[in-house]
Amino acid sequence: MNQLSNSPESSTFSRRTLLKWFGIGSIAGVTGYSRFSKPQPTVFQRDTLKLPRMLNQDKSVVVIGAGLAGLACAYELSQRGFAVTLLEKSPQLGGKIASWQVEAVGETFIMEHGFHGFFPQYYNLNSLVTELGINEHFQSLNFYAVVYRDRKYQPEVFRPSRSAFPWNIIDLAIASPNRLQWGINLINLKHLQVFQAITGFQREKNYRRFDNISVADWVEKEFPRGLYDLYFLPFAKSSLNAPDLMSVGELMQFFHFYFFGNPEGLAFNGTKDDMGTSLVQPIAKAILSNGGKIITGATVSEISAVEGKIDSLKYLIGTNKNNVPFWVKRNSVVADEKIEYFGAADEVFAAQIGAQEAISLTCTHQGCTVKKTDDGKFHCPCHGAVFADDGKVLKGPAQRDLNKFKVVQRQDEELQLVATNQESTLPQTITADYYVFATDVPGVQQLFKRINGDVEQKVRSQVANLSIADPFAVCRFWFDRDFHWEQSSFTSLSGYQLTDSITLYHRIQEQFIDWAKRTGGSVVELHAYCYKEKQFPTQETLLTTFEQELYEIVPELKQAKVLHRELVNQHNFSGYPPNSYAERPETSTGVSNLIFAGDWVKMPFPCGLMERAVSSGLLAANEILSRESLQRRSLLSVNPEGLLQI
Incomplete structure (x- = not known):
């Protein structure tokens, strides 16, 4: 069923509406967008009062997660005089843009999670780059192309442009070798509805209308096929969400930010070196130079909540072994003639049949679950670490062996385990005035499992219901x-x-x-x-x-x-499935001193991918700055609304 045709807000188009779009007023509106006076970024947050920028008292913040969101938040707060401690579970900083060494062809190279493009409308991320003085770390790729396996479409080539909507569409139509195959017929009422929906973006109205249907279902009937094949499918997948699991409301936001509301043109920069060298390390250096602390290899083991707020947390460095006996059930999914598997999800244990020792299959690099392959070794599916069948690390980026556990007793289909004592560490306790959870979705869900005490149920439910993309x-x-x-x-x-x-x-x-x-x-x-x-x-x-x-x-x-x-x-990228927007957590939570940051947070202005992560971190910092009566950082975005609204 086509969502647009059933929406009460788009079920009919009056003659007046059509004239508004295509009549004299429309022509005047279109020609008013000059190529020589490009629309400026929209300032989302700007304090009208002149407030102090620097803190004049002792205030501390713990930020958990050193991806772009956590780094941006820690950077801004450390600049303002807060005592910042940044905790990261991995040995490397950066999260999804982390870098690590690999050995190949007899040399050492730096590996990362794939190519990332820096678009000109990444205003908040680019402002950090400018402040850090690292613009020379980036270079323009000049143009980029989309190539189609189906030979009925010729490659599309996108080049830098200074034209905003609607000139960018006109330019695209002129340059596109496939323009006659777009399949748009504005005489067709449903095509007209599609055109209005993608060019008349209004955030709250957009999500109310389109968040209950997937992209795949939406385009199934009477959607311009060429438009979908040429642009919607490849660019929708670049959001890292598959069309069958992505909300149309989120797709509209994505397209508005990257194209229809974007006055910067379709072009982007890439890093001259890996992302860690080019961006992550300069941000971390700035945090440290302002007195911030960065602790890697830190796993939060317990969070104490008292009277509705976070009181303290404990974290372990290194081995993270549990010295308290615990039970795990037999895993019914993985089968092996020589090895028994217990536990599930990201806490799986393996033991030779009849053995008195088990190993954890949680990779000591970033916590992924390693898997046994035909060579008898355990391979990490995330970053390529390799472990022997006894858990000994054979290949990085992991630096420690898999954790070992003693089998205390067996009972039916369960096993009681306790960590071996060697290399065990005592947890460190830390307290702060504010706590920022800036991990990925699996990380924040794990953090909430470790909260002891009363926490508002709505916040727990919101976090538990977050989705992970394919x-x-x-x-x-x-x-x-x-x-x-x-x-x-x-x-x-x-x-x-x-x-x-x-x-x-x-x-x-x-x-x-x-x-x-x-x-x-x-x-x-x-x-x-x-x-x-x-x-x-x-x-x-x-x-x-x-x-x-x-x-x-x-x-x-x-x-x-x-x-x-x-x-x-x-398998840790944020998912934006149908019916998820309304209950998506916001920056400020029902826990008085707990703030959220990450690309899974509900954002109040259009943004995407790396810009979404950075903006969420700066938004979290602004929330803390506001509570301390300090000047907030001005945050920028594209025009929050589309041009052609009805």
Whole structure:
């Protein structure tokens, strides 16, 4: 059922409405958008009073999670005189933009979670870059392309533009080799409704109308097919949410931010080095230079809540072993002739049949669950760490062996375990005036499981109901030769079973450019934004499919030799499914000294991806600044409303 045709707000179009759109008033409105007077960013938050910027008393903040949201929040508060402690579970900072070392072709390289583009309308992220003085770490990619597996569409090429809506659509139509295949017929009432919906964005109205239906269901009937194939499908998947699990309301927000409400044009920058070197480390250095503390490898073990607020928390460094005996049930999913599995989700344990010792299958790098492969070793599906069958680390980025546990007793289908005592650590206790939870969705849900005491039930429910998108995967290949490629160095791909983009790292990042010059080789990365686990249940199926599709995308590479492969696979990106907006947590919570930050937080203005994470962190900092009567940071966004509203 088409959602637009059933919406009471869009069920009829009067003659007056049509005249408003296409009559004299519409023409005047369109021509009023000059190419030479581009609309300016919208200031979301600006204090009218002149308030102090710096804190003049002792106030402390604990930020949990050092992804972009946590880093941005800690950065702003440390600049204002707060005593900031930033806790990160991983050895590396950065979350989804973290970097780590890998060994390949006899050399050491820096690996990351795939290519990230920095768009000009990332106003808040770009303001941090300017403040840190690191603009030279970024470079323009000049243009980028979308290539379609279905040969009925020619590649689309997007270049820098200074034209806002509607000129950007006019420019796109003029430049597009597929313009006659868009399939838009504004005489068709339902096509007209679609056009109005995507160009007349109003945030609250948008979510009320469209949050109850998925993108896949919405486009099923009488949606302009060419428009969907050419733009909606590839760009919707770049949000890392699959069309069958993504709210139309969220898609509208996404398109308004990146295109219809964006006055900056379609172009972006990339980093000259890895994301850790280019962005994460400079932010961390600024936090430390202002007296902030950053603690990595820190796992929060307990959070104490008293009288409706956070009183203190405990965290462990390193091994994170539980010295209290606990029971785990037999895992009914994983079967093995030699190994018994107990526990589930991210707390799985393995023991040789009849053995008196078990190992945790939680990777000591970032907490992913490792899996046994045909070689008898345990491989981490997220970042490629490898462990022997006894838990000994064989390959990084993990630095510690898998944790070991003694089998205390067996009872039917349960096992009682207790951590072995060697290398055990005592928890550290920390108290603060404010606490900011800035982890990913699995992380914040784990934090709430560790809260002891009374916490408002609504907040618990909101966190518990957060969704995780389908997993994403990245595979980077080192080849012994280069190849001809006429598209952009980063190119979106559409129509493939797994692959959604290709990045030529040996033409973008300096470490790979240098290697390619010395060896004549190439470094190519394929990215799957949101694949279905049922289709690709193992690392082997992912690797095989990536390689097969790469040879279809770049046939020349069939004659090349693969020198090395690195697979990154994670399942922690925020999901935006239908009916999730209303109950999405906001920055301020029902817990008086608890603040939320992360791309899963309900945002009061249009934003997406990295800009959404950074903006949420700065919004969290602003909430604390406001409570202390300090000047808030001005936050920018695109125009919050679309041009063609009815």
